[in-house]
Amino acid sequence: MMKLLRSYKTEIKPTEEQIQKINRTFGVCRFVYNFYLAHNKEVYEKENQFVSGMDFSKWLNNSYIKENPEFFWMKKVSSKSVKQSIMNAEKAFKSFFKGQSRFPKFKKKGKSDVKMYFVKTDAKVIIPCERHRIKIPTLGWVRLKEKNYIPTNATTHIIKSGTVSCKAGRYYVSVLVEEQESEKPLLSDVGIGIDLGVKVFAIVSNGMTYRNINKISKVKKLEKQLKREQRCLSKKYEDYKKRRKKGEATRQNIQKQQLKVQRLHHRIEQIRTNHINDCISELVKTKPSYITIEDLNVSGMMKNRHLSKAVASQKFYEFRIKLEAKCKEYGIELRIVDRWYPSSRLCHECGSIKKDLKLSDREYVCECGYHCDRDLNASLNLRDAMTYKIA
Numbered sequence: 001m002m003k004l005l006r007s008y009k010t011e012i013k014p015t016e017e018q019i020q021k022i023n024r025t026f027g028v029c030r031f032v033y034n035f036y037l038a039h040n041k042e043v044y045e046k047e048n049q050f051v052s053g054m055d056f057s058k059w060l061n062n063s064y065i066k067e068n069p070e071f072f073w074m075k076k077v078s079s080k081s082v083k084q085s086i087m088n089a090e091k092a093f094k095s096f097f098k099g100q101s102r103f104p105k106f107k108k109k110g111k112s113d114v115k116m117y118f119v120k121t122d123a124k125v126i127i128p129c130e131r132h133r134i135k136i137p138t139l140g141w142v143r144l145k146e147k148n149y150i151p152t153n154a155t156t157h158i159i160k161s162g163t164v165s166c167k168a169g170r171y172y173v174s175v176l177v178e179e180q181e182s183e184k185p186l187l188s189d190v191g192i193g194i195d196l197g198v199k200v201f202a203i204v205s206n207g208m209t210y211r212n213i214n215k216i217s218k219v220k221k222l223e224k225q226l227k228r229e230q231r232c233l234s235k236k237y238e239d240y241k242k243r244r245k246k247g248e249a250t251r252q253n254i255q256k257q258q259l260k261v262q263r264l265h266h267r268i269e270q271i272r273t274n275h276i277n278d279c280i281s282e283l284v285k286t287k288p289s290y291i292t293i294e295d296l297n298v299s300g301m302m303k304n305r306h307l308s309k310a311v312a313s314q315k316f317y318e319f320r321i322k323l324e325a326k327c328k329e330y331g332i333e334l335r336i337v338d339r340w341y342p343s344s345r346l347c348h349e350c351g352s353i354k355k356d357l358k359l360s361d362r363e364y365v366c367e368c369g370y371h372c373d374r375d376l377n378a379s380l381n382l383r384d385a386m387t388y389k390i391a
Contacts, residue, residue, distance in 0.1 A: 002181045005160070009174040011145040012164070018139050022164055022171065025077040025116040025138075029085040030107045032060070032074065033114075036089045037104055053090035057083055078138045084117035110258075116164040127159040127175075134173060136164065142173070151177060168266035169259050184331035191290035191333075192283070193383030195343065195375045196319070198310045202279060203375040205383040206286070213275040214313045219268060226264040233257045276319050284326050290333040292382045293320065297339050324391050335388040343378040343385070 014022060040051050051059075065071050074082065092104035107114060118137045120127055128135045132147045144150070151157035162175035193205040202210040213219060236254050283291065301311045327334040337343070345357050349370035357364070357374075364370070364377040372380075 003178055004181045005176055005178055007174055007176050008150045009172055010149045012134075012171050012173045013143040013145050014139070014171055018142060019171070021077075021139060022116055022166070025081050026114045026166070027109075028074050028077045029081055029116070030109065030112065030114045032082050033085045033089050034106045035060075036086050037106060040089075040093065050093070053086045057086050060086075078116065078118065080119050080121075080137075081115075081117045085114075113165070117161070118163070119161040120159060126154050127162070128154070129159060129175075134175070136162070136173070139164075144173075150175060151179065156180060168262035170263075170266070184329075185287055187287045187289045187330075187332065189289055191292065191335075191383055192286070192288045193292040193379040193381070193385070194283070195379040195382060196293070196296060196314070196316055197375055198307060198314060200375065201275070201314060203373070203379050204283065205376070205379040207376075208282075210275075210279045212314070213272055214310070219271060222264060222268050222271075226261065226268070229257065229260050229264060233261055272313065272315055273318070276315060276322060280319070280323050280326050283323075284330050284332065287330070288332060290335055291323070291327060292335040292337060292385055292388065293323070294341065294343060294382060295336050295339045327391075334391040335385070336391050337382055337385045337388045341382075341385060341387070343381040344374060346377075346381045348372065348377050348380045348384070 036051075036053070036056050039056065043049055043051050060074075065074065089104060092101070095101040096103050118127075121137075127137075129150050129152050131152060133141045133143050134150065135141050150159075156179060158178045160176045160178055162173055165172050165174065195203050197203070199212065200209055201212050204210075233254070236257055240250055240254065296316055298311065298316050302308045304311075324334055326332075342353055344364075345353050345355065347354065347364070347366040347368065347370055350366060350368040352366065352368070354364070354366065362374050364372050364374045
């Protein structure tokens with residue numbers, strides 16, 4: 001059977017000593033990333049040449065640190081993490097040269113995503129993982145908060161590499177596991193169409209409806225709490241600037257308040273992500289032969305100031321990316337219909353187009369006598385669409 005790579009991400013519970021090592025590694029990786037950007041920019045302005053990540057790594061270890069022993073602290077963390085940080089910066093430069101992204105930005109402490117990378121260095125040595133803990137190089141055994149999530153059978157599931165990250169004061173490990181591809185299930189002969197929206201998250205052509213998770217009381221309560229904490233943080237900043245306090249206690253109070261805001265943002269984000277995962281899992285388990293969705297112009301929808309917040313909280317792009325991955329895993333054909341396809345204006349019964357349909361019209365009423373919910377009619381038209389591209 002074919003082998004594939006699958007990633008698993010879960011929260012860990014490191015000790016205080018391990019947290020210090022992780023944070024120290026984050027700091028060195030961030031410093032080296034910024035140093036590579038600055039050094040490359042300087043060399044390019046002087047000599048009109050680009051320094052590759054491999055050349056910079058050799059110069060840093062063999063020349064720069066030896067000539068400047070005050071920077072020897074860079075060698076006190078995992079060399080694999082530092083090397084990966086340099087390669088990430090090189091990748092950012094190459095994406096910029098190809099016109100795929102903007103010029104790489106310097107990473108700022110507390111505001112940039114920095115990860116601690118570890119890898120399986122020896123083919124004979126495996127990265128051990130047990131039911132409740134995983135052994136990470138330079139850290140040792142680290143406890144897992146979610147038990148039995150990462151596969152523990154070293155013969156069928158081999159951990160190739162991984163990263164340790166931190167978000168809102170919580171630490172996570174993400175591992176890349178090589179495993180055997182499972183047999184794809186037998187699919188039915190029918191397909192489904194999915195119409196995404198703001199009022200309701202998704203309406204499926206088979207009649208299933210998925211609610212807007214942002215309208216439940218739990219999320220509304222957290223958003224209200226987030227507003228209060230953000231207001232409190234803003235007041236602390238204004239007070240700090242006005243009185244020009246430079247005491248350690250004042251800065252620590254601001255950092256504590258920042259952490260409160262980050263944790264609330266993270267909790268709301270996790271609720272939304274979990275809802276998307278549940279929806280996709282339930283859709284795929286119906287085993288349709290194909291799934292049809294619309295190529296939404298999310299950036300254009302975000303320009304509407306009345307709908308931008310509602311559109312952003314629905315996370316349509318994340319839904320599409322995860323649905324593509326899940327369909328590929330199950331062998332389901334994912335069809336993408338053009339954004340100009342009149343799925344909402346088209347009558348599913350007679351095929352006529354209702355040009356005067358407004359956004360406020362939630363019921364579709366045709367001259368032929370067809371009467372249906374607007375979003376359900378759109379999902380049926382998407383299911384039967386003949387012009388599409390396969391993702």
